[in-house]
Amino acid sequence: MPDPERPEPAGYDPVGPRPKEAVSPTGQGGPMDLALDEAESVEGIEKTAGPGAGGPRERPRSLWSDAWHQLRRNPVFVISAALILFLVVISIWPQLIASGDPLQCDLAKSQQGSAPGHPFGYDTQGCDVYTRTVYGARASITVGVCATLGAALLGSALGGLAGFFGGWGDSLLSRVADIFFGIPVVLGGLVFLSVVTSTTVWPVVGFIVLLGWPQIARIARGSVITAKQNDYVQAARALGAGNARMLLRHVAPNAVAPVIVVATIALGTYIALEATLSFLGVGLRPPTVSWGIDISNAASQIRNAPHMLLWPAGALSITVLAFIMLGDAVRDALDPKLR
């Protein structure tokens, strides 16, 4: 079907003249000509047109290279990727944009508003909110990204394999996932994390992965079961493809979209969960600086000093939004029908 937004005649070629005679041997029978006519109408859909959109036309393309071309031209992806890159950079080198020390506080300035050199004001302890927001990125990003990666990799690997192979392994995994689903987050956190003495983010990451993988595993299992029933998987098997090829080339690319969506949404939840656990005193502990700790400290003071809450909460929201937008853009790019 021709693209309605393209008024060009059916035979118009957006890429320029092609050596048609050189490549397509004519002189075949009628079916061939008919097929060509039929195909001419899809010409308008070709959207990779334009100079420099991927080098010479002859280069073979694949799903991933096409997805990358698509992503580079998607403003949503560019903005969210730039934001995430920025967040990653400042979580590695916070001193790049904040010269102060987040732990150097002056009680005399408690809850004061913005002042020259301290644009975000001060919190209850008299610490600079701007510095703490910048430094807090490290813990929050680490927890969010590592927990999501861990849960997504573990969950999609286990769920995907269970869905693909089925049998008793599938039953076993589904029941184990059910058990983990049954653990209440807050109670589980209080029990597991109160015995940990480490002040790093890793016990929190580990706990979130432990609770988060069953959700991803269920989604992955379901979408793998849907994808593996398609005829193209049977076609690959009839060609003699092994399980690894069927899983990686045929099932995984067609099953990954829901996992990406759920994982990016979960990332925001995980950062918020870290804040919850920190609020309860079992997550990250001072002297670690995190948005979660700052948000929970500021929550009780929202009437006296809303700026204490707004800046770290705003940073958290923007971070979560950036990851969700990124996930959305990646999912769309991996679906050729949406190009």
Next chain:
Amino acid sequence: MAEPLLEVKDLVKHYPLTQGILFRKQVGAVKAVDGVSFGLHAGETLGIVGESGCGKSTVARMLVNLERPTAGSIAYKGEDISRLSGRALKAVRRNIQMVFQDPYTSLNPRMTVGDIIGEPYEIHPEVAPKGDRRRRVQELLDVVGLNPEYINRYPHQFSGGQRQRIGIARGLALQPEIIVADEPVSALDVSVQAQVVNLLEKLQDEFDLSYVFIAHDLSIVRHISDRVGVMYLGRVVEIGTDTEIYEHPTHPYTQALLSAVPVPDPQARAHRERIILSGDVPSPADPPSGCRFRTRCWKARDRCAAEVPLLAVPEVFPSGPAAHPSACHFAAEKRVVPHVPPEGPGGGAEQDTD
């Protein structure tokens, strides 16, 4: 006749019916295919017809080793391939390929056409050296009547008929001797059906292919097939050349099936006799005893319930066009197709695009 390329003997596929969640207990079996035998010679097209649920597709899936038969054998050049695994199976798969029914689900939407048709070469790297594959894929596109420049497109950018051509190109990539086509045109428009069927015929001449062509459209099957097998409830009830089956059917089921074919001529339609079967196809989990068709057959007697009719040339027809294997105790010739001009394949297949 020479040794058949593919010889199927007493092929059986039963799907177990189980009960219980934790401890599965088999309570019965769906007898999808229950004793099917036929041979396929080089360069020949064997059509298999039958209504939905009669086991046609299960036979096709067993031929390409997507399902393991419960019993029976599939001999390719004298070697039983139904129990092979690993390397030997992979080698046999090169020679028997499949074209699927639905061109919308048989192509991976996330692979380019080049990747789809080139995948056989990745799985069987010995067929084509790496640098040669792209050229071969373009050749295949050309062979099936598609522009070789479409190599970088995705399946959704093609129409149903074009997609089926891509599926056929994928099946041809390994230069197989046998192509099992499981209702390859059922999902297509009638005009496109004719193109695809003509393409399959052209390819048969070009590459000396043998087809097992499964369909429920009798006119298409007649157009393409040299021999036709009629299936009912997991069994072959009648098998013979297309003239034998269409002009001289001896099994009541075949006759009923043929009488249901639409006749494009209103004059002829008024004169023809339609055989309307009563009832539904019995459940394959609990098929009738003896002859499986007896519950819907107007000729059924006591003998039909007691004795399974064998697929053999009926004794009443020692020679002539009616003398072909028919699994009926009371086989009798009955002409149900009014009159077909000698060169005239019926239905949509008639519209040749050449």
